[in-house]
Amino acid sequence: FIQLLEKQCLNESNQMVKCPSLTVKQFSLEHIQRFVSCVSAALCGQFKTIIPQTIEVLSGSCVTIPCSFDVETRFNSNIDETCRALWKSDVQTVVFDSSNPQSSTIQGELKGNLTRKDCTTTLNNMRPEHSKEYFFRVECNNFRHNFHDQKLHISVTDDPPTPTLTPSTLKVEEGTSVSLKCSAPAPCLSHPPALTWTSSLGHIQESLQENQDRTKVQTSVLTFTASRLYHRLEMSCTAIYNKQDGSSQSVSTSLTADISYPPKNTTVSVRPSGPVPENSRVTLTCSSTANPAVRSYTWYRADGGREVVMGTRNVLDITASEVSSPFFCKAENDLGDERSNTRQIEVLCVGDTTLKIRDN
Structure with missing residues (x-):
């Protein structure tokens, strides 16, 4: 149809005047059919199924297909x-009949x-x-319909799917x-996978959850407090799938913990x-564990109430003397530092038969 509109325009004298304009809007038969179809679907329902697009299932196991359907209202x-x-x-091959x-x-x-x-x-x-690929069909005394517009692809595999760790890295x-x-994944609800952890460090909570497509997934959450003792520890989760014939298959996934500490x-x-x-020459070595690695070592001599810096490497060479103050070292990385205990060196003098080196 043609629609006449009035707009405000400037004439040659810069005055605002009304100026008509024509707007042509065309609706094809296709547009009208789409509009009627949308209204009809909203008011009258439509033939459809809601099923997953794909499901992966282990050979010898079952698969539960989440499925719902709708029909035009007049067929309810x-x-x-x-x-x-x-x-x-x-269209010709029925693989399952509930009757x-x-x-x-x-x-x-x-x-x-x-x-x-x-x-x-x-x-x-x-x-x-x-x-x-499979699709659903319903047959009743007074109604029957193939829902072949929505199809499910079932993939049957010889090996179970590898479990997923979240997060995939731990730092x-x-x-x-x-x-x-x-x-x-838990495609067979009567035989969901059992999940086990090789490093049980804390509390474990298991649950069966639902994806957006209504398929199920078995989850196990391991909660713990990170410790330097767990640094470089391999943490593995194993999924054990029990088949309907009594046999089972398992598959694991793992990560290596990266725990940083001073x-x-x-x-x-x-x-x-x-x-x-x-x-004589004495070699003192400072050792420490840290992640990230120690970036600096500092040697100190406790001289009365003062701490005198003696070196900045992990190894300190000194000359033993009759008068010797205690020594200690400090190791430092990006997260902090730590001091060692002091070492008091007692020197063997002329006439002595023993030398004492003690910790303070």
Whole structure:
């Protein structure tokens, strides 16, 4: 149709005047059909199923297909107790019939209530040859329909899916509260995977959760406080899938913890360790564990109330003398520092027969 509009325009004298304009709007038959279709779907319902696009299942196990359907409103009264659920791989081939599940190509069980438009179905003992696309069909005394516009692809595999760790890497500071989640698909609700941790460091909580497409996933959350003792520790989660024939298969995934912490266990070692004559050379070594690694060492001599810097390497060479003050070292990284205990060197003098090196 053509619509006449009035707009404000400037004439040659810069005065505002009304100026008409024409707007042509065209609606094709396709546009009208789409509009009617949208209104009809909103008011009258439409034929559709809500099913996952893909499900991966372990060979020898079952698969539970979450399924719901809808029909045009005028057919609602026909969805009654006479209805049965069928799953088909093509228009001619029925692989499951809820009215005769034991004689179906793939045996199983209708879990949902068709009168509530719930077509959730479990198919048992899936095999590699069952890796196909499937769609749902409902048959009632006064109604039947193929929902072939929405199809599910089932992939039957010989190996179970690898569980997922979240986060996939673990790099935290000591003292941080960590929640490590292991997730594994649970396509067979009667035999969900069992999840185990090789390093049980804290509290474990398991739950069965639902994805957006209504498929299920088994989760196990390990909660612990990060410690330097766990640095470089391999943490593994194993998913054990029990098949319907009683056998089982397992698969694991792991990560290596990277726990950062300030210097710990800072100590001083002395060489030689035996009696040292006066004026002989003594080597002091400062050792410490840290992540990130120690970036600097500092040696101090406790001289009365003062601390005199003697060196800035992890090794300090000194000359043993009759008068010797205590020594200690400090190790430092980006997260902090730590001091060692003091080492008092007692020198063997002329006439002595022993040398004492003691910790303070």
